[in-house]
Amino acid sequence: MAIVLSLSLLVLLLNFDLREIAVAAEGYSRHDFPADFVFGSGTSAYQVEGAANEDGRMPSIFDTFTRSENWQGGNGDVASDEYHKYKEDVQLMVDTGLDAYRFSISWPRLIPNGSGSVNRKGLEYYNNLINELVNHGIQPHVTLLHSDLPQVLEDKYGGFLDRQIVEDFTAYADVCFKEFGDRVSHWTTVNEGNIFIMGGYDLGQTPPQRCSAPFGFNCQGGNSTTEPYIVAHNMLLAHASIVSLYKKKYQATQHGLVGFNLYSFNPVPLTNSTEDVMAARRANDFFIGWFMDPLMYGDYPEIMKNTAGKRIPSFTKDESKLLKGSFDFIAINHYFSVHVKDNPSSLKMELRDYVSDMAAAMIFSTDGAPPGGLPFMPWGLQEVLEYFKQVYGNPPIYIQENGQRTDRNSSINDTSRVEYLQGFIGGLLDAIRNGSNARGYFTWSFLDVFELLDGNASSFGLYFVDLNYPNLPRYPKLSQHWYSKFLKGKSIPLDGIVEAANSSSSGLYSR
Template sequence: MVLIQLLAATLVLLIILLHFGNAYSLSRDEFPSDFVFGASTSAYQVEGAANKDGRKPSIWDTFSHSGNGHMYKGNGDIACDQYHKYKEDVQLMANMGLDAYRFSISWSRLIPDGKGPINPKGLEYYNNLTNELISHGIQPHVTLHHWDLPQKLEDEYGGWVNRSIVKDFTAYAEVCFREFGDRVKYWTTVNEGNVYASFGYDLGMLPPQRCSPSFQANCSRGNSSTEPYLVAHHMLLAHASAARLYRKKYKGTQHGFIGFNLLTFGFVPLTNTSEDIIATQRVQDFMIGWFLNPFTFGDYPDIMKKNAGSRIPSFTKKESNLVKGSIDFLGINFYFSFYVKNSPAIQQIKDRDYMEDIEVETIQLTTNDTSPFEVPITPWMLQCVLDSVKKDYGNFPIYIHENGQQTLSNSSLDDWSRVKYLHEYIGAMANALRSGSNVKGYFVWCFLDGFELLGGYEMSYGLYYINVKDPSLKRQPKLSAKWYTNFLKRKPMDPKVTIEIGKNQLFPSHASLLDNAK
């Protein structure tokens, strides 16, 4: 019987190999020569030196020093100390073979009060970092706002809830274009604008912790029913204003590109009922259409205007024309996929109606070696997102700005789960390109084990391990860093990757048969 099972398993494996060819192998040669591979970080998560050389607090400093919404301990005061260790980090990037490094500028390091005088030390740091990257042949991809609005602007007029932010953000952007634009060609104005608006101003669980106080104990101010819409509106206008300035004043000589970043999810109806199918489209409109509709068509989705009514701001004709077509590319962050269920009962919750009458449930995919702390691997859902964006909004350039696997911070350097994760998602990029998606680059989150917004130092996404309790903050490469290096340098992959991925990820039923035959 065992022999028959073994023969059957061998036959199945042969069929898989014949049908899918080299399905489990992965080569950089499958990608266009101009496809960019990189890694990402953000200022507050890795820079440290939070109180040094003239930098003033951002809303993320305030959030972390007030307890991180009671979710975890820690702050970014020191973090990975990239402020002092940037040369070492850039050398590691060069050794890996990275094409690009996506980082953010700390607005309150460059312009400590959010407006007014430039901080010379902040200007010097970002010039030094940019020059170091360029000297090693690494493209700098810069984000201007990554969850870290200067606290001074929050205190003065409420930050993003106030239209004054449009002028101040545009002035900040111009400083960056003027000072760094001769070397920086890829600008992202705002990171995760959709989630920043909802988690910071509707749910109130992330900076700046604004929501209806009756909804969340952590909120002492805010209005969940109106502020998310105001914040998103002002982000769209601020982005469009900065893009207009860049195109008018700098693009002709600098030849760069300006984009916007959204956190995307894979959404699947929980059932095949029309209610759940319609709810899935509705959540797409509220999460993605909220920004891509204005960028593409100059206005919000009809379902948002219907549900939110007067709470969602209206664009004037001039504003609509300003926002429409204002992105040269879209940045996408992707981690999770969800089942969507229509749930009218949610409408009964007072003070909040953002993305109303929808419930979502995380899609969990488990194997015998999958930790409950790990992000489920659903690369086909990322392909669905790319296909959906192309179908609904056009085939403009897309950069995957963040994609990565979380583990516990004290887990092994042999992070096989992250290796499998990267193998699957990079493979999905190759498939997306073959199907016509205009994907231009892929960035791993995260280059270093930094200070995570949802888990502090308790969760790890880094290619390099850092023990933040060790004053040396030594960078130690994980297996995933070595795998990524081999991929980027076209070196042979460890055969174990092929076996593990083939067994546990793509063909679970076949994997079970192979296990039973052992």
């Protein structure tokens, strides 16, 4: 059985289960990776901190999104309460054996009005968190913007729709570099720039829910035909401005690195036909090349410019020069692969959005998948890394998100997540052995967090967070035991992990 999906439904795929159906290969250990390779796990501010209305923090577009009339998934007012429990959580990171923790800074907590005065309490919190990490030997990897642009800037001038965002985003980054850069050496400007735009300005399914009929759903204003291209343009210029600032003002003394994060779904041609092969290439050009070509070469892919025409802005010579090479590393988030089929009929539409400009459709087979789930393909990450190696000259890459969705209240015996991690980390090792310049790997997520697409309904965490109790206790899942053993250089079979977990958990694993 197969399900045919329009590419416009791609974002929705992230909401499905990714349970593995094949037993992942074993036989490797952490010692097989380069000595300086970084292993970690991650979260983001709105999804984990809570304390949304405390100590001067103001709303973000993520807050507004979770309070919209069509959203039924709760909100992140409390989330996992890391704002108050950060010391406890850092100790869990130590227990797990993480090299690094990837988190984001809440712009509306640090600079509540989007620009201007710094919030002393926000500054204190992030200094405390960073110090706690560093004091325990854990590298802080910081993302500046993870879906939570200050709502005040959205209200004031439309956020990323206006060039003013370049100035304000750069000023915010300047504060972060100045205050935290003596301890933070890895900075990512934007998380999943391509998904942020497609979901937020074309389909209207994620913050700030802008779109237009017939392309989006429950639109809060917007224009799906033009806004995705405008937002991407301003986002790229803001990123380049931030990198330029860092290189001129901070890099010589702080010795840090700045990168950009993209989501990659690894499009695979449905058939060997020329049409489907070209459709898969086109999907990569639109989804990855949209940002990578400007960052590498200073301009958009020709196919995008030819297809979108006047709807896609142009870079000036100075802007192109500023963009070219404006990264020290590229960060990618990858969860699963999808098949792609040529869809030329979308180009015949009188009105087109960014998605229909791709002229590609997603085909996903559910053969062999567990009920309600999607099979995963560990080789997909290898193919993504090979694509960056072949097409973009093998830049330094950090895999900043990779993980498996399960229902929030599913068993803490998450054997499928263990198999998922085994498979993907094994695939990563194969890619490195084949010459990939991958430098680090982070599971998503360290704790069960408030998820972008379904709030508290789903789980990606290594630790279960029990929302039924006010103190939100954390319990290690089977996947945490496996990852911890792996990080500590051990390699034992899955049944050994289960036995060890059961013997040490006092019944927790019967949950």
